[in-house]
Amino acid sequence: MGILPFAVGQLDSNITIQTSEDKALGKSTFRFDFNKKEFVTDVMGNVIKTTNAEEMLEQVVEKILHDRRYKNLIYPNYYGNEIGFILEQDDPLEIVECELKRVYTEALIYHPLIQRVDNFSFHNEGDKIFCEFVIYGVDGSTIKKTEELNYVNIL
Numbered sequence: 001m002g003i004l005p006f007a008v009g010q011l012d013s014n015i016t017i018q019t020s021e022d023k024a025l026g027k028s029t030f031r032f033d034f035n036k037k038e039f040v041t042d043v044m045g046n047v048i049k050t051t052n053a054e055e056m057l058e059q060v061v062e063k064i065l066h067d068r069r070y071k072n073l074i075y076p077n078y079y080g081n082e083i084g085f086i087l088e089q090d091d092p093l094e095i096v097e098c099e100l101k102r103v104y105t106e107a108l109i110y111h112p113l114i115q116r117v118d119n120f121s122f123h124n125e126g127d128k129i130f131c132e133f134v135i136y137g138v139d140g141s142t143i144k145k146t147e148e149l150n151y152v153n154i155l
Helices: 020-025 053-066 083-087 093-108
Strands: 114-125 128-137 142-150
Touching (some): 053 142, 093 114
């Protein structure tokens, strides 16, 4: 008798093994309104959940971009962003744009729903930097994101 409970010929070939990425794709998340800073509720006051892949990806991206890295001890060190730190430096605009690309990518790429962050473009108007980029989800969904940041070069 072998270590398997069935003979090799009796194993079902339709068995699939779920990975942690598969499990993350099947979950739902609560809707959160980041402008109002509150959960979205129905008329009865129940928090609304979403299982839509694109909405889930949007919620994940917004959450990561609203949390400063190392601020809350409950999150691992790779969670959140360091955008505020980049904008506080006295660096020229070209360096800030390069660092923003790195920081946005590093902040988002660790989440299992995100495959890659790409297509960065920058333009500025006065003391504002507009950073546009695209987030690609592992399920094929994409989000185009535009971030408006205050930047004043002291040099």
